[in-house]
Amino acid sequence: MSIEVEGISKLYGSQKALNHISFKVNKPEIVGFLGPNGAGKSTMMKILTTYLQANEGNAKVNGFDVSLNKQQVQQSVGYLPEHNPLYLDMYIKEYLAFNANIYNVSKQRIEEVIEITGLTPESHKKIGQLSKGYRQRVGLANALLHDPDVLILDEPTTGLDPNQLIDIRNLIKAIGKTKTVFLSTHIMQEVEAICERVIIINKGEIVADKKLKDLRDEKEQIVIVEFDYRVEDAFLLKLPKVKSVINTHDFVYEIAFKTSEDMRSYVFDFAHDNKLKILQLNQKNASLESLFRDLTTK
Secondary structure, X not given: OOEEEEEEEEEEOOEEEEEEEEEEXXXXXXXXXXXXXXXXXXXXXXXXXXXXXXXXEEEEEOOEEOOOOHHHHHHHEEEEOOOOOOOOOOEHHHHHHHHHHHHOOOHHHHHHHHHHOOOHHHOOOEHHHOOHHHHHHHHHHHHHOOOOOEEEEEOOOOOOOHHHHHHHHHHHHHHOOOOEEEEEOOOHHHHHHHOOEEEEEEOXXXXXXXXXXXXXXXXXXXXXXXXXXXXXXXXXXXXXXXEEEEEEEOOEEEEEXXXXXXXXXXXXXXXXXXXOOEEEEEEEEOOHHHHHHHHHOO
């Protein structure tokens, strides 16, 4: 087991950032760690990398306790924080050599991580001359220097343009074939493109832990309906197999059903029986984004 978290809690004064959360991550596996701002994502990542100490619970990385075996954990983990800390006046190779000395790894490894992360065309430049995408590559190269078994990436694609997103996405997927990758992001498309599994955290508590394959295979759908006047949610909850009702705007409702059967005919008959006029009636598949919104807005 690459990551084991059991009953972790973290307090900032009287505010509880994490509330007895538990999960496990295998190797190799790419897991997306999702949640709204302030949910506790970065706090959990800092605990796993020994930057922060939990108030309660236990966590292990590669079998090493994050409180008792900090040096071994640090040797096992490659960490890219949300705000990638780089020395902009240093050349790429100079910066990586500086960190290689800290990790006591060979100069040959520097050339290896430059090639792995696609930095070769820019390797003669100072970091300050690089685009945001290439700076992220430098951060990833640094995280890979000591060949860790676990990569922890906090918002690795923030601020990248579409081409840079694709490059970093492909790089993370390639790394995830042999290593454990635990990453946080706000970009749902990135999770669906990169990750095998998603853990959703809200207000310091885990509210979902699902394989992406299982999520796609779930028999669930959303029907979008617009009436000619406002309808009470409780009225629509009387529909069969209904899971939830959201009034998105004006007289438009998103009705989630726990079934793969097309429920539009049921909504139509329900409206007819109750003398409601339908202005639009569409169907869409339930997605990770809708699951995220459902679980984090309650």
